[in-house]
Amino acid sequence: MQTKLTNVSTGAVIDLDDEMYPSDEHDWSAIVSNTKYALDGTMIVEQSVRQAGRPYTLQAPDDMGWLSRATVNALKAERDKLGATFWLDYLADGDVKRVKVMFDTTGDAITARPVKDFISPSLDDLFIVTLRFLEIPSV
Template sequence: MRTNAQTKLTNTATGAVIILSDSLYPEGEHDWSAIVSNTKYALDGTMIVEQSERKAGRPYTMQAPNGHGVLTLATINSLKAERDKLGATFWLDYLSNDTVQRVKVVFDTTQKAIEATPVKGTNSPKLTDYYNVTLRFLEIPSE
C-alpha cells in the first residue's frame, strides 16, 4: 500500500484523520458538469435552452486498479465508524494533476458508501489484512 499522508479524510468537527492510499482516485472525474441544461420547444418550434450552475452534489467515487488502492481492515473499520456519525462532514484530500485537491464531502449513503473486498480470502480476517476498496462521497458546499 502506497501512503504518504497526502490522500486522507478529515472529520471537519473532530479533526480525526484517516490516511488513505494515494492510489485512490475519483472515478469518472471528468463526467460531472457544474452546468446543467434543460431544453424545451416553444409552440412555434423554437428551442428554449435554460442553464444553471450546480452548487454541490458532485459524486466522488474513490477507486484504484485492483491491488493498488488497498487499505487495512483497521482503516476500513475507522471509515465505517466515521460514516455512521449522523451529520458528519469531511475534508477529502487526494492527489490529482501533481497537486493535492481538497473538497468537502459527506459519505454517499444513498448507495454503498464503502465497498471492501479482501485481497486474500480468509476465514478470520486480521486488522492488518488488506482490502480493495471503493469509497463513495458527495461534495457539499464548503461555505
C-alpha cells in the same frame, strides 16, 4: 501519505493510500441544462451552475491502493455519523486537491472486499476498497 479524509467537526484523520483516485472525475459537469419547446417550435434552453453534488468515487486498481481492516472499520464508523462532513485531500495533476464531501449513503458508500480469498479477523488484513462521496458547499 497525502490522501486522507478529515472529519470537519472532530478533526479525526483517516489516512488513505495515495493510489486511490476519483475514478469519475470527468463524468460530471458543473453546468446543468434543461430544454423545452415553445408552442411555435422554438427551443428554449435554460442553464445554471450546479452548486454542489459532484460525485467522488475514490478507488484504486485491484493490485494497489489496499486499505487495512482497521482503516475500513474507521471509515465505516465515520460513515455512520449522522450529518458528518469531511475534507477529502487527494493527489491529482501533481497537486493535492481538497474538497468538502459527505459519504453518499444513497447506495453503498463503502465497498470492501478482501485481497485474499480467505481472511482472518486481523486488523492488518488488506481490502480492495471503493469509497463514494458527494461534494458539498464548503461554506
